Amino acid sequence: MNGLNLNIKYNISTEMEESIKRIETKLNKLSVPTSVKKKNLLLKTKVRSVASSLAIENISVSETNIEEIDKGNKVIEDENNVLSVKNALYLYNHIEDFNYLKEEDLIKAHMILMKYFEDDNGGYRKHGEDIKKGNKLIYVAPDLVIV
Secondary structure (H helix, E strand, O other), rough: OOOOOOOOOOOHHHHHHHHHHHHHHHHHOOOOOOHHHHHHHHHHHHHHHHHHHHHHHOOOOOOOHHHOOOOOOOOOHHHHHHHHHHHHHHHHHHHHOOOOOOOOHHHHHHHHHHOOOOOOOOOEEEEEOEEOOOEEEEEEEEEOOOO
16 A cells, blocks of 8 residues: 555643543533524524425525525525525415415415516416426426316
């Protein structure tokens, strides 16, 4: 192995050992209250849920930017992406107000998500939709024809 000696032994001085013990003692004293852990976990869950939901629509916003938008801070991001994040965060924060079994609630949720983007938000689409992967068109849903 190119003459490398992999059996290197390290000597730790008494002074280094004492420093390690002091650091370990201080680290063991650190604790994060359960309420703070829960708050951080809920925030991370919300941010990841929003990021995943937007990714389905081919909207890529970093989790850091989603957190900043949630805090009301400005970010460097496409305006439509910011609006999409704000819509998704609003819906996420009010999800308790919706019953997923009610058609009217589903339509109301769609209206919130598509606010500023679709003429027919809050109702069934009356036009075709396409799905892209990157710039490549992979599916086109037909226009709705009511007879």
